[in-house]
Amino acid sequence: MVAVRYKTAFKLYPYEKVADQDVPAPKRHPVVIVGGGPIGMGLALDLGKSGVPCLVLDDHDGVGTGSRAICFAKRTLEICDRLGCGDPMVDKGVVWNVGRVYRDEREVYNFNLLPEEGHKRPAFINLQQPYFEQFLVEEIRRQQAAGAPIEIRGKNCVTAMDQKADHVVLDIDTPDGPYRLEADYLVACDGANSPTRAMMGLDFDGRVFEDNFLIADIKMTADFPTERRFWFDPPFNRGETALLHKQPDDVWRLDFQLGWDIDREAELKPERISDRVAAMIGADIDFELVWTSIYTFRCCTMDDYRHGRVFFAGDAAHQVSPFGARGANGGMQDVDNLGWKLAAVINDGADDALLDSYHDERKLGAMENIKNSSRTADFLTPRNPAHRLFRDAVLDLxxxxxxxxxxxxxxxxxxxxxYDASALNSPDALPDGPKQTRPGSPCPDAPLADGHLLDKLGGRFTVLAIGADDPGNFTIANTEIDVLTLSASDDTTGAVATRYLGQNPSAIYLIRPDQHIAARWAKCDADAINQAVARALAGKTK
Amino acid sequence: MTTLNTAPNLERADDFYAALLSAHDGLEEAEMHALNARLILVLANHIGDQTVLEAAIEAAKIPPPEAQT
Incomplete structure (x- = not known):
């Protein structure tokens, strides 16, 4: 029996019996991914496109109901572009860049998240999480048809695991009963309450915030602007905060802060929620409740994201408050980071230590997200009189x-x-190079005469030569290196020069498969490039 | 400026002090706290330098009497 933990919006990978279930000895798989949410599916797609055989086990057979994560950031869209499914997301999503902050009924502040021109993707799109997952799975299906070694098994629930020296043994329950299989590597993408983490007895520590928030996703036709609108102490939710945000299909996300001592059941009654909504949007607007939920939140992380042959990614590894949209977006950066490293070790024989750098780099990212999201929570939910005093002082001023x-x-x-200080980086050798492209940075996009820069990078190591001689061809440590040369005529807006050259006439960049910069120089030096690739693949502190 | 100046620096110390007190005249206790919080933020922005501000926060933490020598 596979327990039903939540309702699914639609089936994407119905249960089918497979040969693994009837073999006398457990079948060994190179990579098994536990959990078919956005992180698990994103990783499967990344691995499959690199030719790494991977198997996704999900204890359900489709996408969970409810909008849940709705804000997908530019970097996530860039990652999805690399994975091949950025277009349907942006086509379906609602693009927004502007946020407005109100106190009571007065606007006190607004911001534009993307003041810089020349990026293919917007700062954010709003898109219901089921769509995001659906587009990932549709791209997986296209890649499978083209021969990518990805397999998804619905209603396959991992019930036990045992880590051996060089593999992991999994017991799996299905509608046809249990079976066993083995994995060279296991990646747990099974969410904030990760059963894998629990089975391994690993801690998940952090802070719980004493506050409740009500999400009411409603369907209405209203000509409210496509902006993030946030209220402190509005007349319709005195003493608390509220948020209004547009999603596709005329659905709007309303989020009401409720405080700590609430009657949860009473607050979830549809009449009660409808009264709140009407007070916010106006009594004259018709609407329909699409999805409602009361949530509390915590900011937690595991100590280590790698345990031998088991890796943790997304909410299974770290959890943040929803403010700042750092959950799913942070998880997609985990995918971006782990995918190429597993591929390098499995396909190209890179040193196992490269996989340690997944923890080093993504723990840094997670701590940054936890710091930011905790600070927001402290502002929204003052925990003591001093917090409230200064919060109100800021809002007064x-x-x-x-x-x-x-x-x-x-x-x-x-x-x-x-990833400043990552062991994969080589020392910055571009004199006074732009700060935003120092080693460790994700490549900033820029328009080119024939498209956008990021569309030409990623998936493999790339040597980017700007205003320099063609550095020739490289194959280093079994790794084929792409070479991209750009001249002044490619840089139609000057954005490449601003973002990558500074005052230098030329620059050479070594870019990792996840579009992060590993090294940069003023001039081409084949030996230096060789050493930098070796370092980026070694994962060890030099 | 990157270090906190804890030497006497007020141009007209008594006038500043009098102005500080008179700003609190007629305020309820909660209003006094709010005024002081706003004042701290205004002054902090003027200073701007994070190192100086952190040193100032430390300087404001006077040790308890038994720890004083």
Whole structure:
């Protein structure tokens, strides 16, 4: 029996019996991914496209109901572009860049998340999580048809696991009874309450925030602007906060802070929620409740994201408050980071130590997300009189003095992590190079004469030569290196020069398969490039 | 400036002090706290330098009497 933990919106991978279930000895798989949410499916797609055979086990057979995560950041869209499914997401999603903050009924502050031109993707799209997952699975299906070695098994529930020296043994329950299989590597993408983590007896520590929030996703036709609107102390939710955000299909996300001591059952009654909604949007607007939920939140992380041959990614490894959209977006950066490393070890014989760098880099990213999301929570939910005193002082001042604007914290929205000090980086050798492209940074996009820069990078190591001689061809440590040369005529807007050259006439960048910068130089030096690739694949501190 | 100046620096110390007190005249206790919180934020923005601000926060933490020598 496979227990039903939640309702599914639609089936994507119905249960089918497979040969593994009837073999006398357990079948060994190179990579098994536990959990078919956005992180598990994203990783399967990344691995499959690299030719790494992977198997996704999900204890359900489709996408869970409810909008859940709705804000997908530019970096996530860039990762999805690399995976081949950015277009349907952006086509379906609602693009937004502007946020407005109100106190009572007065606007006190607004911000534009993407003041810089020349990026293919917007700062954010809003898209219901079921769509995001569906587009990933549809791309998996296309890749499977083209021969990518990805398999998804629905209603396959892992009930026990045993880690051996060089593999992991899994017991799996199905509608046809249990079976056993083995994995060279296991990646747990099974969410904040990760059963894998529990089976391994691993801790998940952090802070619980004493506050409740009500999500009411409603369907209505209203001409409210496509902006993130956030209220402190609005007339319709006195003393608390509220959020209004547009999603596709005329669905709007309403989020009401409720406080700690609430009658949960009473607050979830549809009449009660409808009264709240009407008070917010106006009594004259017709609406229909699509999905409602009361949530509390915590900011937690595991100590280590790698345990031998088991890796943890997404909410299974770390959890944040929803403010700042750092959950799913942070998880997609885990995918981006782990995918190429597993592929390098499995396909190209890279050193196992490269896999340790997954923990090093993504723990840094997770701690950054936890820090930002905890600070937002402290602003929204003052925990003691001093917190409230200064929060209110900021809100009092912001209406009169511009300086207070940066102190208002209604969410610090997801940004990709720069892996400063990563053992994979080589020392910065571009004199006075732009800070945003220092080693460890994700490549900033830029328009080119024939498209966008990021569309030409990723999936493999790339040597990017700007205003320099063609560095020739490289194959280093079994790894084929792409070479991309750009001249002044490619840089139609000057954005490449600003973001990658600074005052230098030329630059050479070594870019990892996840579009992060591993090294940069002013001039081409084949030996230096060789050493930098070796270092980026070694994963060891030099 | 990157270090906190804890030497006497007020141009007109008594006038500043009098202005600080008179700003609190007629305020309820909660209003006094709110005024002081706003004042701290205004001054912090003027200073701007994170190192100086952190040193100032430390300087404001006077040790308890038994720890004083």
């Amino acid at each position: 912001v209406e009169h003095h511009a300086f207070a604007r940066p102190l208002v914290n209604s969410g610090r929205l997801s940004q990709p992590c720069t």
